[in-house]
Amino acid sequence: MRYISTRGTAPSLSFEEAMLTGLARDGGLYVPETIPQLSHDDIAAMAGQSYEEVAFTVMRPFIGDTFTDAEFRDLIAKAYADFGHDSRAPLKELAPNHFLLELFHGPTLAFKDFAMQLIGQMFQLALGRKGERVTIVGATSGDTGSAAIEAFRGLANVDVVILYPHGRVSEVQRRQMTTPVERNVHALAVDGDFDDCQARLKDMFNDFEFRDGVKLAGVNSINWGRVLAQVVYYFSSAVSLGAPDRKMSFTVPTGNFGDIFAGYIAKKMGLPIDQLVVATNQNDILHRCLSGQGYHKDTVHPSISPSMDIQVSSNFERALFDAYDRDGSAVAQLMAELGQGGFDVSQGAAQALSENYTSGRASEEETSATITDMLGRSGEILCPHSAVGVKVANEKRDPATPMITLATAHPAKFPDAVEAATGIRPPLPPRMADLYDRAERVTRVANDLEALKTQIKGLIAQ
Ligand SMILES: Cc1ncc(COP(=O)(O)O)c(C=O)c1O
Numbered sequence: 513m514r515y516i517s518t519r520g521t522a523p524s525l526s527f528e529e530a531m532l533t534g535l536a537r538d539g540g541l542y543v544p545e546t547i548p549q550l551s552h553d554d555i556a557a558m559a560g561q562s563y564e565e566v567a568f569t570v571m572r573p574f575i576g577d578t579f580t581d582a583e584f585r586d587l588i589a590k591a592y593a594d595f596g597h598d599s600r601a602p603l604k605e606l607a608p609n610h611f612l613l614e615l616f617h618g619p620t621l622a623f624k625d626f627a628m629q630l631i632g633q634m635f636q637l638a639l640g641r642k643g644e645r646v647t648i649v650g651a652t653s654g655d656t657g658s659a660a661i662e663a664f665r666g667l668a669n670v671d672v673v674i675l676y677p678h679g680r681v682s683e684v685q686r687r688q689m690t691t692p693v694e695r696n697v698h699a700l701a702v703d704g705d706f707d708d709c710q711a712r713l714k715d716m717f718n719d720f721e722f723r724d725g726v727k728l729a730g731v732n733s734i735n736w737g738r739v740l741a742q743v744v745y746y747f748s749s750a751v752s753l754g755a756p757d758r759k760m761s762f763t764v765p766t767g768n769f770g771d772i773f774a775g776y777i778a779k780k781m782g783l784p785i786d787q788l789v790v791a792t793n794q795n796d797i798l799h800r801c802l803s804g805q806g807y808h809k810d811t812v813h814p815s816i817s818p819s820m821d822i823q824v825s826s827n828f829e830r831a832l833f834d835a836y837d838r839d840g841s842a843v844a845q846l847m848a849e850l851g852q853g854g855f856d857v858s859q860g861a862a863q864a865l866s867e868n869y870t871s872g873r874a875s876e877e878e879t880s881a882t883i884t885d886m887l888g889r890s891g892e893i894l895c896p897h898s899a900v901g902v903k904v905a906n907e908k909r910d911p912a913t914p915m916i917t918l919a920t921a922h923p924a925k926f927p928d929a930v931e932a933a934t935g936i937r938p939p940l941p942p943r944m945a946d947l948y949d950r951a952e953r954v955t956r957v958a959n960d961l962e963a964l965k966t967q968i969k970g971l972i973a974q
């Protein structure tokens with residue numbers, strides 16, 4: 513299995529190389545050259561299997577000879593051992609044929625743990641074997657950063673520096689990043705929004721002197737391994753509701769397009785998916801684009817679902833690559849236009865996108881009203897991101913087809929929004945009950961590439 517860049521000019525890489533490389537050297541994102549197929553029987557055989565067994569079957573064809581089967585099984589087992597639910601990703605019925613896929617039972621209470629815990633294990637084994645040390649720099653709107661710090665804290669062979677937008681993440685998210693005491697993990701509060709953090713991260717990857725000097729690696733969904741690990745729960749949830757003999761639909765609260773793209777990969781692998789619904793908050797550039805209005809940047813408006821406050825949605829580039837028949841030069845041209853503010857999508861590509869995705873948005877009021885309403889109807893307390901998903905799913909779903917809405921974070925990560933909607937302040941689980949008492953360690957930095965590079969070099973030299 514080889515991985516190729518969405519911009520067409522970087523060399524193709526193995527799984528291990530793509531995982532450790534992060535952004536392709538032509539600025540693109542790595543994708544598999546071909547998508548492995550699972551047959552009807554392969555998928556049917558997943559019924560009754562553990563999450564870990566399904567994970568092995570789904571991911572094995574993508575990893576080539578990076579790990580032996582025994583090593584890979586062991587990495588998967590370690591990755592999910594600390595999850596707070598036996599089935600890892602349980603389903604709850606919200607209404608007839610509408611299910612919530614709870615992806616928040618990992619150590620940082622968000623879906624990011626599914627991929628990040630595994631990536632932590634994979635990096636450790638791959639780097640240990642090579643005797644190499646890397647510097648992981650990540651950009652976060654709140655959840656990727658906390659999941660990365662949790663997965664890598666105290667591990668040999670890695671320093672982790674997370675850039676988050678100052679004042680734009682929830683207090684729980686911030687404390688999850690700023691309170692770990694291990695000296696190989698660091699949080700930087702950047703004076704900007706998430707798009708600024710992600711843009712500076714990509715600038716660092718495109719600055720080859722810095723990149724090679726610090727041995728830069730990435731664990732944002734730039735990294736194919738992140739997307740891959742998220743494909744698994746589409747299979748596990750669909751199979752538990754009767755796939756492959758029944759079609760399912762999924763609604764995915766979306767920002768950087770990694771999670772919904774994982775659903776698209778599941779579909780390409782053979783999982784019978786009817787609708788893949790992109791649910792956005794008021795930062796609705798993806799919904800506007802998928803509704804035929806082109807991809808034109810606006811300012812980022814802070815919302816009660818802050819992890820989705822994104823305008824430059826990194827993985828949409830992967831979707832465009834397929835929609836433009838894998839023409840890297842066309843994608844490079846679109847990304848150049850995005851640098852100037854935006855682009856229009858060709859008719860053929862718009863048609864291809866509409867065959868795979870549909871979309872909707874939730875305003876702030878609608879998100880809050882959905883949290884209130886779902887507590888009354890089903891007794892379920894939703895986080896605001898999951899509420900965006902449920903609101904859009906209710907609009908889009910066909911009552912005859914099971915709809916699975918991804919619950920991407922635990923409500924306790926966003927207690928203010930949840931309390932405002934329900935009057936209930938959801939408590940943190942016991943294992944992090946002292947989060948508010950722990951000392952914080954964070955450095956505030958300007959949204960400036962040189963200032964960030966200097967900070968990062970200083971931190972990893974300590
Ligand atoms: C809680 C939560 N929900 C949804 C999303 C959106 O996911 P994606 O960026 O993969 O589209 C994020 C951020 O990634 C998140 O942290």
Ligand SMILES: N[C@@H](CCOP(=O)(O)O)C(=O)O
Binds near residue numbers: 655767768770820
């Ligand atoms: N919502 C994310 C944004 C970064 O997304 P990623 O999937 O590319 O890591 C976050 O919580 O940081």
